[in-house]
Amino acid sequence: MKISASLLNKKNKFLILGCGFTGSFFAKTVRQLGCTVVTSSRSKKKDPDSFVFNSESEVIPNKKIFDGVTHVLSCIPPDKCGNDPVLGSLKDKLKSLSLEWVGYLSTTGVYGNTKGDWVSEINEPNPYQKRSHKRLNCEKEWIESGLPVQIFRLPGIYGPGRSTFEAIKNKKIRVISKKNQVFSRIHVADITNAIIYLLQNKNSLKFRQVINIADDEPCSQIEVIQYCYNLLGLTMPKPILFEDAKKELTPIAQSFWMENRRVSNKLLCETLGYKLIYKNYRTGLKNCYLNS
Numbered sequence: 001m002k003i004s005a006s007l008l009n010k011k012n013k014f015l016i017l018g019c020g021f022t023g024s025f026f027a028k029t030v031r032q033l034g035c036t037v038v039t040s041s042r043s044k045k046k047d048p049d050s051f052v053f054n055s056e057s058e059v060i061p062n063k064k065i066f067d068g069v070t071h072v073l074s075c076i077p078p079d080k081c082g083n084d085p086v087l088g089s090l091k092d093k094l095k096s097l098s099l100e101w102v103g104y105l106s107t108t109g110v111y112g113n114t115k116g117d118w119v120s121e122i123n124e125p126n127p128y129q130k131r132s133h134k135r136l137n138c139e140k141e142w143i144e145s146g147l148p149v150q151i152f153r154l155p156g157i158y159g160p161g162r163s164t165f166e167a168i169k170n171k172k173i174r175v176i177s178k179k180n181q182v183f184s185r186i187h188v189a190d191i192t193n194a195i196i197y198l199l200q201n202k203n204s205l206k207f208r209q210v211i212n213i214a215d216d217e218p219c220s221q222i223e224v225i226q227y228c229y230n231l232l233g234l235t236m237p238k239p240i241l242f243e244d245a246k247k248e249l250t251p252i253a254q255s256f257w258m259e260n261r262r263v264s265n266k267l268l269c270e271t272l273g274y275k276l277i278y279k280n281y282r283t284g285l286k287n288c289y290l291n292s
């Protein structure tokens, strides 16, 4: 990762709202840079720097948590009604702070179905699923909040502890074949490092409000599963045609197969100069294999 004289150091305090899979990876990494980090979850954790925030049960963090916060990252999806949990409960509080930066993790679902075509930030979002309409509304709400927000649109997130290997191990794998269907994906380390890269190079890069973070190689799910079986030295089960598998899939799983798009990372990787750690699922999954 290209890092100029560090703009991130112990003077910075990060508030990470929604310390799940991506939030905790990000927290761990910025802590290593010397920053102070406080994180939220919906239930009490042993970590003394973790606090409870739950918009649904209206548990709001103590105001002391916000003292000295310079950066905020929200990793919390829209609530059941489609509202943004953070803005619904904490917008005024966040606006009262002198924040340098706010990041919001969104999804590439807002682009809808491009029938396999590439899609980039200059394309008008065209959500297909109800949840993606909700997500786009949350993005708009963040943009209109007046906070110094940057939105990151993410495809399928994987990394050590959450990848095809776990699905194979837990016997939850379904090998489904659908002609010409591809998915985009991103390793959690690249989400974290891309955001840190943008923060570290903030003074020399033109600010972009919406940025896709995806790897270089959208591809079929079968290709990915086959690669994992090969690494494990096991034989992949015979693929089932999507039309036959469909009836056994949950509505949410089905919905992922109704959209087909290739997410472009040119803005991030060419215009802004970020170098991916894991350019494709092969290098990314090898990392998961070695760390699981």
Ligand SMILES: NC(=O)c1ccc[n+]([C@@H]2O[C@H](COP(=O)([O-])OP(=O)(O)OC[C@H]3O[C@@H](n4cnc5c(N)ncnc54)[C@H](OP(=O)(O)O)[C@@H]3O)[C@@H](O)[C@H]2O)c1
Binding pocket: 017, 018, 019, 020, 021, 022, 023, 040, 041, 042, 043, 053, 054, 055, 056, 075, 076, 077, 078, 079, 085, 105, 106, 107, 108, 154, 155, 156, 157, 158
């Ligand atoms: N997973 C993917 O493949 C994917 C793809 C594209 C975009 N995204 C989006 O990217 C973001 C991060 O993804 P992730 O997979 O890292 O998320 P994750 O592991 O599911 O973590 C979500 C976090 O949000 C918290 N949360 C959920 N509802 C909340 C509420 N009403 N009030 C307060 N906190 C709440 C959770 O609390 P607990 O810790 O208590 O559970 C958790 O810490 C999410 O917005 C997700 O929708 C995910």
